[in-house]
Amino acid sequence: MIPAPFDYYRPTDIAGVIALLEEHGDDARVMAGGHSLIPMMKLRMAEIPHLIDLQDVAGLGGITIDGSEIRIGAMTTQADLIDHEGLAAAAPILREAALQIADPQVRYMGTVGGNVANGDPGNDMPGLMQCLDAQFTLVGPDGERTVAARDFYEAAYMTARTDEEVLTCVSFTAQPGGAAYEKQKRKIGDYATAAAAVQLTREGSTCAAASIAMTNLSDVPVWSPAAGAALADTPVDDSAIKAAVDAALADIDPTEDNRGPVKFKRHVAGVILTRAIKSAWARA
Amino acid sequence: MKDEVESRDDRVANLKGLGSARKRVEDVRFTQGKGNYVDDIKLPGMLHGDFVRSPYAHARVKSINIDAAMALDGVVAVLTAKDLEPLSLHWMPTLAGDKQMVLADGKVLFQGQEVAFVVARDRYVAADAVELVEVDYEELPVLTDPFEAMKSDTVLREDLEDGADGAHGPRRHHNHIFLWEEGDKAATEEVIDSAEVVVEEMVYYHRTHPCPLETCGAVASMDKVNGKLTLYGTFQAPHVVRTVASLLSGIEEHNIRVVSPDIGGGFGNKVGVYPGYVCSIVASIVTGLPVKWVEDRMENLMATAxxxxxxxxxxxxxxxxxxxxxxxxxxxxxxxxxxxxxxxxxxxxxxxxxxxxxxxxxxxxxxxxxxxxxxxxxxxxxxxxxxxxxxxxxxxxxxxxxxxxxxxxxxxxxxxxxxxxxxxxxxxxxxxxxxxxxxxxxxxxxxxxxxxxxxxxxxxxxxxxxxxxxxxxxxxxxxxxxxxxxxAGPVKNCDILGMGMFDSCEIRIHPTGSAIARLGTISQGQGHATTFAQILATETGIPADSITIEEGDTDTAPYGLGTYGSRSTPVAGAATALAGRKIRAKAQMIAAYLLEVHDDDVEFDVDRFVLKGAPERFKTMKEIAYAAYNQAIPGIEPGLEAVSYYDPPNxxxxxxxxxxxxxxxxxxxxxxxxxxxxxxxxxxxxxxxxxxxxxxxxxxxxxxxxxxxxxxxxxxxxxxxxxxxxxxxxxxxxxxxxxxxxxxxxxxxxxxxxxxxxxxxxxxxxxxxxxxxxxxxxxxxxxxxxxxxxxxxxxxxxxxxxxxx
The missing domain is CATH 3.30.365.10 (Aldehyde oxidase/xanthine dehydrogenase, molybdopterin binding domain)
Structure with a gap:
């Protein structure tokens, strides 16, 4: 559990970060909270000759709420998310999800930016951000661009971010209605056996629109438009929920690991999603 | 005098003896991060060891090339079985009568097995050098199921002579170790065959691991000037480690000092002897410098017991x-x-x-x-x-x-x-x-x-x-x-490597009425410093707060078989009580002398001896202790000390x-x-x-x-x-x-x-x-x-x- 030698950088502005990334390319990685990257380095599964610590870079933190527009700086920790009353009022699903990530000690260090940028299918925020249709702001040598969370993930640890870019901000528009994040895990600190993010809006006694995403059930987070569509224009009754679950299960591709075999994971994914839909609908 | 106004209940409470919910005295240092564990030990010039481990569960080791590792700046040595063989330390005996490779001798038999030991000037260089040791493996068929192993043609232990008995009798297959039996098989089968109701079930208790918070480790320090080896380590049985180290190394036992400092949980994981201990000792003997080896969590889970x-x-x-x-x-x-x-x-x-x-x-x-x-x-x-x-x-x-x-x-x-x-x-x-x-x-x-x-x-x-x-x-x-x-246990049928499973306690009462007691056990979190003092308090009348309990240093503690199997209280606790009674017996004679009465005329009462029938005439243990050191008492040696070795009857x-x-x-x-x-x-x-x-x-x-x-x-x-x-x-x-x-x-x-x-x-x-x-x-x-x-x-x-x- 001792990493290979590496050079450590602690720039104070984003230009300094970009310059280092341009200089070292694939040999450099930025580090936010470090709770994924450092263990990988200690296991020597990731060899990072040039490690760029973002904690002194100005302007990467903070949560701003402007009406229904929400911007979360990349270096915002999970603990910051949990503690922010304005965010809890505007988009309570973030606190609900963040409280299910790891343990308090990790949440004081782990960041939203690191969680979404790392591309680990086990992370909770990517699926949640797909559910919320969040946009990720990337800054690189050519300036700034925005990529939708739903377009960001290509494969495990492979994302739309290029080696010279830094993810600086996550933004989304808070929707009316109800939302829920349900997660089954073996213990505190574990990744999900299955987790589901659901957001839906109600018009009278029917669901106007729904967005459904799932975590750790494929090599990327799974946003399932078909599952959401199955709930739209329904009273979210048992048959609609079943249709949504069937649609979501058609989109996931879990693999066997110590959490259990595929058949079990698919079954639990259905149960967890059902619970998330019911919970979100009750809140809508 | 305070003693005269205190009620008997107050005196009992002040003692904090048996039955008292006394707070753990160890926790003052543990909760402040002031414990002293093996990895806290830093000696001048200390080197660091790390293992090259097998990625395969069963493979022949065709060659090991250490050149690139040795070329790395800061690397002092890379040990392989070849280096240990002249010392006959490439294998070591196990507690169960088998033998175990210290470093891979021709083949590896489980994933994570120790293959080579890198010694370097700092821990980071050691880890880098591990990556540079080139081992050429040839994979062999793997047996992970014991039922399959008993049928398989694959021979795991090629070192064992085919058909020869093991430590516990005949082996009926090359992957068989022993059959051990107890009870009356024929009578049992007869009863079961004719019973009104019989159920049969396979009950599997899966493989798990003690996983103590602190992993295993050691610091070996061979002083080539005075010929003394000091070995600090995570040992649940430090005295047995000293004896085994002496028998294996040929260093006389008085020249070996084994110290178990604070231990962060054992749960059985720290009873045995691991290749890391042996390699640290050899590396210290070879280099003349202290060598530390501390395994990481993955090594602990994959390779230790x-x-x-x-x-x-x-x-x-x-x-x-x-x-x-x-x-x-x-x-x-x-x-x-x-x-x-x-x-x-x-x-x-x-x-x-x-x-x-x-x-x-x-x-x-x-x-x-x-x-x-x-x-x-x-x-x-x-x-x-x-x-x-x-x-x-x-x-x-x-x-x-x-x-x-x-x-x-x-x-x-x-x-x-x-x-x-x-x-x-x-x-x-x-x-x-x-x-x-x-x-x-x-x-x-x-x-x-x-x-x-x-x-x-x-x-x-x-x-x-x-x-x-x-x-x-x-x-x-x-x-x-x-x-x-x-x-464990009665010496007549319980031993570890020939050492009877007694335990011991040695007590010294100081002139001012406080005490130190040393035991052959070693706490790994059990709270011995708290509870053994309570036993002694009740036995000797000296308040638990005035008694220091010390364990784990073989130069000072009496010989004992260590702490595991809930044996500390049944065995060392008994030795403590009996040693305390020896103190009390001598104290009774001193008290009688001081009160100018016959020994039988005084009786023990909480923290003093009182004259029978006249409890207002008494001598406290504090007074008795002082007298033991400052008065010439006819027929009684000065001082107040006792030692007891206890062989439990059951x-x-x-x-x-x-x-x-x-x-x-x-x-x-x-x-x-x-x-x-x-x-x-x-x-x-x-x-x-x-x-x-x-x-x-x-x-x-x-x-x-x-x-x-x-x-x-x-x-x-x-x-x-x-x-x-x-x-x-x-x-x-x-x-x-x-x-x-x-x-x-x-x-x-x-x-x-x-x-x-x-x-x-x-x-x-x-x-x-x-x-x-x-x-x-x-x-x-x-x-x-x-x-x-x-x-x-x-x-x-x-x-x-x-x-x-």
């Missing part, structure tokens, strides 16, 4: 009314690549033959086959006396299965088969003499406390509601009644009754333990608060084992559970609330009647948790499902029973 891995095939017979008539058990024991179990020499399956449990079973037989596989060696007693957890789990599962077969309540089945109070001392069918017990009283108290009948009614209603589709949660009531066998037999109430979600396999009641009878209770802490800790480890913790391998022998992501250690979040209770049945042969308690909750806890899972599904016909009961395995039970259809 595992626990359990017992396949227990049981048959139990009974009358139609439920009176048990016989018990038959055959165990296939997966020992891994080397037989490195930590058991008393004569018992290759430990005390597994306590498996008749708390029941009056007239005839029984046990046979244990030890088998080699391509897994890490070990088989240590993880928070239990040797193989007692396996035995308790086996019998407590068999009782449940028998109750199902008889369609009886499992609590009632236990009750009608308990050994009765008047039967003690009780001779078990497998050769033990249970010293004392009152099982019915404990059981009735437990069942009443939890409201057992109401729980059963609620459970029946839950099953009906489940069948009606109103709930997806079932309710399990997990019962467990266990008898431990601890305090083991002690703590017992307990546990009940676990659990809700089980059949759709997700998740569980919610809503109630856990633990009644322990450990005989005389030295410190109720320490006992409660021990029970909480042991139950939490039991929870871990029963509900998720395992060492698992894939078919290629890759360890799948090498990190704490996959190896389950419960946090406060997963840990339920425990209600503790007790009865008190003193041991008749122990000087203060104490029996030991640290391991009871693990022994009794695992069956309680596991039986709760089984019991939840009893109404649907579940007989046996193997641990650990993690989410997917519980889900699998429900799925197999058709509860998802």
């Amino acid at each position: 595992f626990a359990r891995d017992y396949w227990m095939q049981g048959k139990i017979s009974a009358t139609k009314e439920g009176k048990i008539t016989g018990l038959h058990c055959h165990v296939t024991a997966d020992h891994g690549a080397f037989d490195a179990c930590a058991d008393p020499t004569k018992y290759p399956a430990g005390f597994f033959h306590i498996c008749t449990g708390s029941y009056d079973i007239p005839v029984a037989y046990v046979g244990v086959d030890g088998v080699y596989t391509n897994k890490a060696p070990g088989g240590v007693a993880y928070r239990c006396s040797f193989r007692v957890t396996e035995a308790a789990y086996f019998i407590e599962r068999m009782i449940e299965v028998l109750a199902m077969e008889l369609n009886m309540d499992a609590a009632e089945l236990r009750r009608i088969n308990f050994i009765r109070k008047e039967q003690f001392p009780y001779q078990s069918a497998l050769g033990w003499e249970y010293d004392s017990g009152d099982y019915h009283t404990a059981w009735d108290k437990a069942l009443t406390s939890v409201g057992y009948d109401d729980l059963r009614r609620e459970q029946a209603e839950r099953v009906e509601a489940f069948k009606r589709g109103e709930t997806r949660k079932l309710m399990g009531i997990g019962l467990s009644f266990f008898t431990e066998i601890v305090g 083991m002690t037999y703590p017992f307990g009754a546990y009940v676990c109430v659990m809700d089980v979600d059949v759709d997700t396999g998740t569980t919610d333990i809503r109630q856990f009641y633990a009644l322990d009878d450990c005989g005389t209770r030295i410190n109720p608060m320490v006992i409660e802490g021990q029970v909480h800790g042991g139950l939490t480890e039991a929870l871990a084992i029963a509900m998720g913790q395992e060492i698992a391998y894939d078919d290629l022998g890759n360890c799948k559970t090498g990190t704490l992501m996959d190896f389950f250690i419960p946090t406060a979040w997963e840990t339920p609330n425990y209600v503790t209770d007790h009865t008190e049945t003193p041991s008749p042969h122990h000087p203060i009647g104490a029996k030991g308690v640290g391991e009871s909750p693990n022994v009794g806890g695992v069956p309680a948790f596991s039986n709760a899972v089984h019991d939840a599904f009893r109404a649907f016909g579940l007989r046996q499902a193997h641990m650990p009961h993690d989410h997917w395995r519980i889900w699998q039970i429900a799925n197999d029973l058709g509860l998802h259809d």
